[in-house]
Each structure stands twice: as C-alpha cells, then as structure tokens.
Amino acid sequence: MLRSLSDAGSTVVLITHATKNVAIADQVVFLAKGGRLAYVGPPKLALDYFQVQDFDAIYHKVEHQLSPQQWEERFKSSGYYKKFISERLLSLPQQNQAPAPVKPNLRQQLVVLCQRNLSILLKNKLSLALMLLGAPILGSLNFVLWKPDLFSTKTGNAGQAISTLFVVVVMAIMSGSLATMPEIAKERPIYKRERSVGLGLSPYLISKLVVAFVLAMYQSAVLLYLMLAAVEIPGADTNTGAMYFTLFLASFGSMVLGLIVSAIAPNPSVAPLMILIVLVFQIVFGGGIQPTENLNTNPNAKAVSELMLSKYSFENLVSLSRMGADVADDFCWQKGESRRKKLPALLIAQCNCYNKNVFTKCDFPGLGKIKRTSSLNNDLLKANLLIQSILDGYERVLYNDVSRNNWNLIYLIGGMIWILFMILFLKG
Structure with missing residues (x-):
C-alpha cells in the first residue's frame, strides 16, 4: 500500500525495524545510537556498504562493530555521503536571504x-x-x-x-x-x-x-x-x-x-x-x-x-x-463602654440598639430569643452581651x-x- 502511495506521487516516510520489505523503498536511512547517521541511500547499496548479506545483519554490525561517532564519520567520508547528500544539497535552489518568519496573528x-x-x-x-x-x-x-x-x-x-x-x-x-x-x-x-x-x-x-x-x-x-x-x-x-x-x-x-x-x-x-x-x-x-x-x-x-x-x-x-446595620448606625455603640455610660439620657433615648430601645427598635439577629424577666437591667445586660459578643x-x-x-x-x-x-x- 505504501509503495502504491509513493508511485502515485506521495512522499512516504516510514520508521520501522522490520526488514523484510525494506528493499522496495527508494531510500533507506540507518541510524546508530544517539541518532548518529550511519547510512543514507538505496537499500541495495546498503548491503554493499556494510558488507553484509541481509538487512538484519546491519543492525548487529552497527551496534557492535564501531561506536556511533565512528559510524557517522565513516559515512561522511564515503562516496555515498557525497552522492546522496552533498550533491543533492548543492542542486537545491539557493536563497540569498532566509524568508522572514511569519509574525503570529x-x-x-x-x-x-x-x-x-x-x-x-x-x-x-x-x-x-x-x-x-x-x-x-x-x-x-x-x-x-x-x-x-x-x-x-x-x-x-x-x-x-x-x-x-x-x-x-x-x-x-x-x-x-x-x-x-x-x-x-x-x-x-x-x-x-x-x-x-x-x-x-x-x-x-x-x-x-x-x-x-x-x-x-x-x-x-x-x-x-x-x-x-x-x-x-x-x-x-x-x-x-x-x-x-x-x-x-x-x-x-x-x-x-x-x-x-x-x-x-x-x-x-x-x-x-x-x-x-x-x-x-x-x-x-x-x-x-x-x-x-x-x-x-x-x-x-x-x-x-x-x-x-x-x-x-x-x-x-x-x-x-x-x-x-442598626448597631453600626447606632450612636451609642459607636462609643466605648465607658463613654456610653456617661452619655446623657436624651442622647441614649435616640439610640435604637441601646438601653430600653434595644427590644423595640433594634434589628439584630437573636434579640427576640432573650427571655424577658421582671428585671429590666438584667434583660438589657443580656442584650448588650449578645451584641458585644459579635462586636x-x-x-x-x-x-x-x-x-x-x-x-x-x-x-x-x-x-x-x-x-x-x-x-x-x-x-x-
């Protein structure tokens, strides 16, 4: 199938370790460890270059006979490198100036x-x-x-x-x-x-x-x-x-x-x-x-x-x-405790959340749960303690x-x- 695609004009690049069908490829690349280039060229010439009978033997030879650097140097000094890489690069049209990179939108x-x-x-x-x-x-x-x-x-x-x-x-x-x-x-x-x-x-x-x-x-x-x-x-x-x-x-x-x-x-x-x-x-x-x-x-x-x-x-x-809000707006609660006690009765009477008004004019959660007794002072103390605990x-x-x-x-x-x-x- 890949051969048919290639014959139809498509460029096919295949990475494989299977060697049975390598011969039908136009070009083959062998890499040593670390990505070192050991060979580029037609499959048939690869057997002559490595002096082996089949492609499986190439893997063993590349891995054990020389180091990756030596394989790379050996190929670069060969005629195969000149024919299949250097000459092809020279035949490409030269550009005087690299195209400017496209600015991303x-x-x-x-x-x-x-x-x-x-x-x-x-x-x-x-x-x-x-x-x-x-x-x-x-x-x-x-x-x-x-x-x-x-x-x-x-x-x-x-x-x-x-x-x-x-x-x-x-x-x-x-x-x-x-x-x-x-x-x-x-x-x-x-x-x-x-x-x-x-x-x-x-x-x-x-x-x-x-x-x-x-x-x-x-x-x-x-x-x-x-x-x-x-x-x-x-x-x-x-x-x-x-x-x-x-x-x-x-x-x-x-x-x-x-x-x-x-x-x-x-x-x-x-x-x-x-x-x-x-x-x-x-x-x-x-x-x-x-x-x-x-x-x-x-x-x-x-x-x-x-x-x-x-x-x-x-x-x-x-x-x-x-x-x-009522406590925050209350004039009496804006004063400290010692100053509140010294306020005149006329000013205290204008405070919705202090003294007697606390049970009738003040909107504060839980004030109504205070059980009223016969002692107004005790009831006022409980209300003040409730408000003060939040403050x-x-x-x-x-x-x-x-x-x-x-x-x-x-x-x-x-x-x-x-x-x-x-x-x-x-x-x-």
Missing part, C-alpha cells in the same frame, strides 16, 4: 484557543459535569446546615448568620480554584511545543481567563441563588447585585489562583495537594473561623489575611446582609467599606494575573 490565536478550550470542555463530559455541578452541590448544603430564620431578630442567631456568609465565600473559592487547578498542568507538553512554534503567551493566558470568567459568572449566580433560597437575608432585597458582584470576584479570583497553582505544579498529580494548602490559608485567614478582630491584633496574621480573597469577600457579604469579633466588619473591599479584590486579582503571566513567561 495574536487575535487569531486567541480565537482558535478559545474555540479549542470550549471543544475540549464539551468533549470531556466528566470534567464538564464536575465544573457545572460543583457549585449546585456545595450550594445545596445551605439547606442542610442552616435554618431559614438565622437573620431574624426574633428567632435568629447572629453567630450562625456570620458563619453562613463565610461558608458561602469558601464555597465560591473552593469550587473556583478546583475547576481551574488542572488546566495548565495537564497540557504543559502541548503548551511547550506550541510556544516553540510561535504561540503567543498573551493569547494563551487570555483564553484561560475567558473560560474562568464565564464559569465564575455561572458559579457565583448559583451559589447566591441557593443561599438566598435557603436563608432569609434582610439585605438581599436591595443588595442582591452587590452580593453577586462580590461572589463573582471571589470565584474568578480563586480560578486565577487555581491557574497559578497549575502553572507551578510540576505535574497534574501534585496540583491537588498544592491547592489544598492554598484553600487552608483562605479558610484560616479569611476571618470566619478566627474572627477578624483577633487576626487584626496579630501583625503577622493581619498581613497574611490582607492577601486573602476570602477576607474581603466575607466582609462584604456581612455588610451587604445588613445583619448588624468583639467582627466590629470592623460591620463598619466595612464595600466599595473599598471590591477594589482590594480587583487589585488582588490583577496582581495574581501578573504573577501567572510571569510564571508562564519564565517557564517558557
């Missing part, structure tokens, strides 16, 4: 890479299913973990309400980073080959970010919808869009983080172990497990936490939920600037994209 590369990423994703049903089902599965845990009335003033629980918001942020970061973790590590050999033939670094990186951007939009929408369906959050009516934007930044940022881990990992099997370490940092220094006020008292912990996507996303959700851990979160935190997230994501670019650039 970066825009076209980006389109092709995006199409290829989409095609690969659609063909890999299991990977696609994990990407699409990860957020719904994690988000469904909200129905199992939390009661719908966590934010209710009458029956809620302020501590669990804060935990709810932190867990949702962790879900966004976890589903995002795990989705992109294998992306670069699994195709590193292909990437290196394509880079060697003109693949631009920018189109490659942007193609990955485009997929991450679209996936982050989907995952954050699913997680937010399931959270709001499972738990009644007072600030959701007016701040749904802002909550979505915060979760989107957390999800997209974590996907960039996953790409960084994938670029650093020496092989795909190491990437999951590395991403686990990254996720532990996001959880520990995010402010949900170790309260933000505790982290802020330790300079080292504070410095690390300020590099965490989870910190800014969590703080934003707490502010946007409006769970402590001790999350006071700065209640006074958080959402816009500033969003910019901090954007700066973090931009910095991570630059780091990812440099890693890929340095690795070639």
